[in-house]
Amino acid sequence: GNSVTQMEGPVTLSEEAFLTINCTYTATGYPSLFWYVQYPGEGLQLLLKATKADDKGSNKGFEATYRKETTSFHLEKGSVQVSDSAVYFCALSDRNEKLTFGTGTRLTIIP
Amino acid sequence: GAVVSQHPSRVICKSGTSVKIECRSLDFQATTMFWYRQFPKQSLMLMATSNEGSKATYEQGVEKDKFLINHASLTLSTLTVTSAHPEDSSFYICSARRGTSGYEQYFGPGTRLTVT
Numbered sequence: 001g002n003s004v005t006q007m008e009g010p011v012t013l014s015e016e017a018f019l020t021i022n023c024t025y026t027a028t029g030y031p032s033l034f035w036y037v038q039y040p041g042e043g044l045q046l047l048l049k050a051t052k053a054d055d056k057g058s059n060k061g062f063e064a065t066y067r068k069e070t071t072s073f074h075l076e077k078g079s080v081q082v083s084d085s086a087v088y089f090c091a092l093s094d095r096n097e098k099l100t101f102g103t104g105t106r107l108t109i110i111p
Numbered sequence: 112g113a114v115v116s117q118h119p120s121r122v123i124c125k126s127g128t129s130v131k132i133e134c135r136s137l138d139f140q141a142t143t144m145f146w147y148r149q150f151p152k153q154s155l156m157l158m159a160t161s162n163e164g165s166k167a168t169y170e171q172g173v174e175k176d177k178f179l180i181n182h183a184s185l186t187l188s189t190l191t192v193t194s195a196h197p198e199d200s201s202f203y204i205c206s207a208r209r210g211t212s213g214y215e216q217y218f219g220p221g222t223r224l225t226v227t
Contacts, residue, residue: 004154036218041220042220043115043204043206043217043218043219043220043221044155044204044206044218045218046215046216089154089155097213098157098160099145099155099157099216100154100157101154101155102154103152103153103154104154
């Protein structure tokens with residue numbers, strides 16, 4: 001079956017640091033890949049997505065590239081802000097459009 | 112934007128009682144709604160998919176007689192946990208989608224259920 005593995009948190013960084021949250025997946029076929037973000041007290045929000053190999057998703061300074069050869073979709077941001085503190089979920093969607101999530105990574109940015 | 116609400120945000124009930132959780136799409140019509148369950152430090156697990164006016168489709172291992180799902184309108188789906196037990200304590204999250212395929216899912220903030 002499908003599965004998503006992402007780095008365990010929590011992750012604590014200083015403001016303006018470089019961020020990487022690793023995500024690898026196992027799936028049959030050609031899934032779409034997503035990063036969702038959950039701010040305190042709110043529902044999950046789609047941060048970015050990529051639907052085919054070598055696609056790069058980007059939003060709000062975050063980027064992730066769909067790497068089929070390494071089955072990875074790592075999330076990166078060059079300079080994090082305190083407002084980026086949240087829980088980040090990597091996910092995939094199969095052709096049935098069901099989402100499979102990773103366990104989430106809690107990110108805390110210190111001023 | 113597309114906003115999904117859940118009510119209540121947290122509920123405590125006694126073992127053996129039933130609890131109903133509501134999921135509403137506030138500013139769009141949701142043809143399809145999903146219910147997820149999340150255990151501490153674990154990922155969201157899809158429980159069931161419901162299309163408006165149809166019976167819900169449950170994932171393998173989810174007891175459909177225990178977790179009753181009703182998607183009676185394009186803006187409301189309910190999850191009823193029947194005869195709740197402490198092991199049903201969890202965080203329940205719903206999401207809603209405008210169409211049956213090719214559309215983004217919008218998530219509610221979740222409901223924390225504690226069964227004593």
